[in-house]
Amino acid sequence: MAAANPLQSLQEEVTCSICLEYYKDPVFTKCAHNFCRSCIAVCPEGSDSGVHCPQCREVCPEGELRPNRQLQSMVELVKQLAVQPGRALEQSLCEKHDEKQKLFCKEDEDLMCVICRESREHRSHTALPIDEAAHEYKGELQACLQSLKEELGDLLESKLKEEEGYKAMMKKLITDKLKMVAEFDGLRQLLKDQEETLLMRLEKMERSIKMAENANEGKYSSKISFISDLIAEMEKKCEQPPLELLKDIRRTLSRCRNATPHLSEGLKKKYKALVTLDPDTAYRSLTVTEHGRRVTRTLDPDTVILDLTLTEDGQYVTRTSTSTRMSLPENPKRFTLRACVLGRTGFNSGRHYWELHLLKDGPWCVGVAQECVSRNGSLSESPERGVWALERKTNGQYEALTSPRFPLSPQQCPVRLGLYLDYEGRRLSFYNADTMEHFYTFTNAAFNTRVYPYFLVGLQTNLRLV
Known part of the structure; x- marks a missing residue:
């Protein structure tokens, strides 16, 4: 297998790892990786205001993406040397046979010259011209890239729908919360009004009970006083001599019998x-x-x-x-x-x-x-x-x-x-x-x-x- 060509290394240095094309308006992240500005912009979000780096997955705040002007100048120099992706390797020579490497071995995924193609090592392998192999793989890459972009679009659409759903749920939650607070405020006011009404009613009942209690006290006090005096009079009457005791006895007994307490x-x-x-x-x-x-x-x-x-x-x-x-x-x-x-x-x-x-x-x-x-x-x-x-x-x-x-x-x-x-x-x-x-x-x-x-x-x- 041929060693890496310096031109190939130069090509890799000025190629974006996302779109596999030369950098367009390159920017570098906080983690020191370079990408096209448009490519890094469509990467999945890592937080409310940042994205995940496609290489190390570190969250990169959007405000910290800085343009890489030196890398942009290097891309321009490569373009002036007419070095295009997939074409720079055509100028490389086979180190073994000192011939131009015009073929690409699909099994070894490496460049080779015409002599290498006829050698025992590569005779059973599939070899394609570099342009044809690049075109074939580029088509596969673009198909994969399209599939990934569609998947990314679907994910972003699903994410947007779910966010809209969450926002609708949050809006409804806030509305229900405000409604519940208003209802409980109304209930508290209603309970307060009922409490005041009941307290006024109880106070009125309390005044009525106290008035009835005072009237009852007066009613029973006079009766108790009368009965107590009558008991004292009867006890004194019982201690009198027979002639004094029998004097006006019917009137005395009548007063005693008619002094029966009130039946409630x-x-x-x-x-x-x-x-x-x-x-x-x-x-x-x-x-x-x-x-x-x-x-x-x-x-x-x-x-x-x-x-x-x-x-x-x-x-x-x-x-x-x-x-x-x-x-x-x-x-x-x-x-x-x-x-x-x-x-x-x-x-x-x-x-x-x-x-x-x-x-x-x-x-x-x-x-x-x-x-x-x-x-x-x-x-x-x-x-x-x-x-x-x-x-x-x-x-x-x-x-x-x-x-x-x-x-x-x-x-x-x-x-x-x-x-x-x-x-x-x-x-x-x-x-x-x-x-x-x-x-x-x-x-x-x-x-x-x-x-x-x-x-x-x-x-x-x-x-x-x-």
Whole structure:
């Protein structure tokens, strides 16, 4: 193989490694490699403002590419000597035969003369004239170069599309971010407004509670003070000699019984009892209806009330029809001489509260009675006979059925009557359920056995449990 020719070395020095042509406007990089300015410009980018060197892959900032004027002058000198790529080697001589090297051996990829072609070493090799071989390889190089340029173009196009995609994604992200920030700002403002509204509402409720608390304090303070003074008076009364103790005793007891504390709505709900009537105990002229919650009495056992209507003037109008009542079965629990009926369930412990609606202004008597109360004889209601009750008489007067009876003067006639039983406390109290006016309280009641709600119904009277 022939040694490298100085002209060949000169050619290589002035040939661009990218386009394989003489340098055109040569520049040198930071890593000291030379390229055509146009060739280095299309190399893949290494960063936002630089390219990769095709030889050492080092990133070369675009601003640091410097023109190589000395190399450009050398290219011009080679051109003046008519030294073109692929042609300079034609002037070289074979060192072995001292003949011009006009042929190119494709197997050895080297130049040779005509004598070398006929030698045993190259006889089996393919040899082409230099111009023809250069043209052939130049065509292959240009085809490869075109393919690489197309691939580079595709890469640059793909890179540009992806960059545009990333930019679109970033733009959408920024838009979504701004939208989210605006929405959360709106939510924060909404929450702030709601917080202020709720705080104002809570402050208003707090003021109302404090006002109610102050009113409640005043209400209970006066009552507590009254009860405390009454206790002191009763204790002093109990210590007096018999003659002094009996003096004006009924008035003193009346003051004590009427000093029952106010029954609050909370206590009413806490101790509310579901009271129903027991038809087996009902007198023959009484009709128990509405699942044991209502009782009516008629003038005649054969007249049954079918309906009850409240008119605009507040009066009750009944629609009646006449029918033959079926004979009631004999029952030892039934009242035979008095229009009475007992509750189905009795009480032998605890506290209980129930109400009844007085649908008529007729006479009635309600309270509690012992289980052993007389059923088949005349009955004079009193604690001694096992009945603790309040009565409304035909003339509209009210009495507590004590011995003797205690007259009452309520501020208004009750429409709903409330009863509060404290079995262990031996107390039974009566209230106007609408105004909670206290009517009377039986104290030290002898509840020795089970007691049942007790109802005596007057003529044309209707009672309904609430």
